[in-house]
Amino acid sequence: MFHKEGTPSIIIAIIVSAILVGVAFSVPMPIWLHFLLVGLAIFVIIIILQFFRNPKRNTILDDATIVSPVDGKVVVIEKVTENEYFKDERIMISVFMSPINVHVTRYPIGGKVAFSKYHPGKYLVAWHPKASEENERTTVVVEHKNTVQIMYRQIAGALAKRIVNYAVENEEVVQGSDSGFIKFGSRVDVYLPLDANIKVELNQKVRGGESILANF
Incomplete structure (x- = not known):
């Protein structure tokens, strides 16, 4: 497929x-x-x-888990200040995708899209510290039915010149379903509440729609 x-x-x-x-x-x-x-x-x-393969993933729908939106390797787990939407401290988990990974982006939780915005920008290498704020990117926030909001950000890299984002504000979405695509290598950052129970480690390989990043 x-x-x-x-x-x-x-x-x-x-x-x-x-x-x-x-x-x-x-x-x-x-x-x-x-x-x-x-x-x-x-x-x-x-x-x-x-x-461009799009393998079917077996997402186990769970109101208490946040799944990885993409395939790749966890390269960052740290507390950061998120300045675009939340404007407070969050736990950020970054997943880096190489050109050989599946590049489909999936919703990490189910709920209503509270925010969706595209930002033109630079094409710094995906692991550059400023890539999440200066590169071409999209920011999406999904509000869970329990009112918890989870943000994920698709970030273009040095090779990724096109980001596709299907998230539309006020639309109801299903955890693990297709939310976009990034062409060539790049990364996705996920912003979690400070009290989220992190379930991954640095350098761990994850699968979009299946691997659990955290519980909340």
């Missing part, structure tokens, strides 16, 4: 690969170049398909 955001790229990859194979079989050339072109065509298709 592939994400709908990948449709144009997949079509282009198929066309490019078909051209390479066509040239390989129609133009006289050394045998090594023939195999090189065919191999390149296969490589292009594999890379694009694996990047």
Whole structure:
């Protein structure tokens, strides 16, 4: 299963690969170049398909848990001051996605979208300390039925030049469902209440929609 955001790229990859194979079989050339072109065509298709894959995840709906919105590795767990929406201290968990990770973003909790905003910005490397405030990003806040609000922020990196965000204010959303997509490597920051019970550790690998970041 592939994400709908990948449709144009997949079509282009198929066309490019078909051209390479066509040239390989129609133009006289050394045998090594023939195999090189065919191999390149296969490589292009594999890379694009694996990047835009959208595997089904078994999210266990739970009113007391916050699941990871993306696949990747936990690179930051720290207390920070969140200045855009809450304007107070929060626990921030950052998950870094490499180009080989699934890049679908999923809602960490269910509830109503209280805030959703896109910010144009820079393309610093995703792990840069200022990336969460200066890079291209989207900020989404979901309010749980128990009134707890959880924020997550999609952040573009040096390679990620397009962030897709489906969250619409006042819309009811389901935990673990598709909330967007980030093309190429980047990161997502999740902002939790200070009393949240953190369930992950630094450098731990997590799966979007399944791995529990915290209880509340």
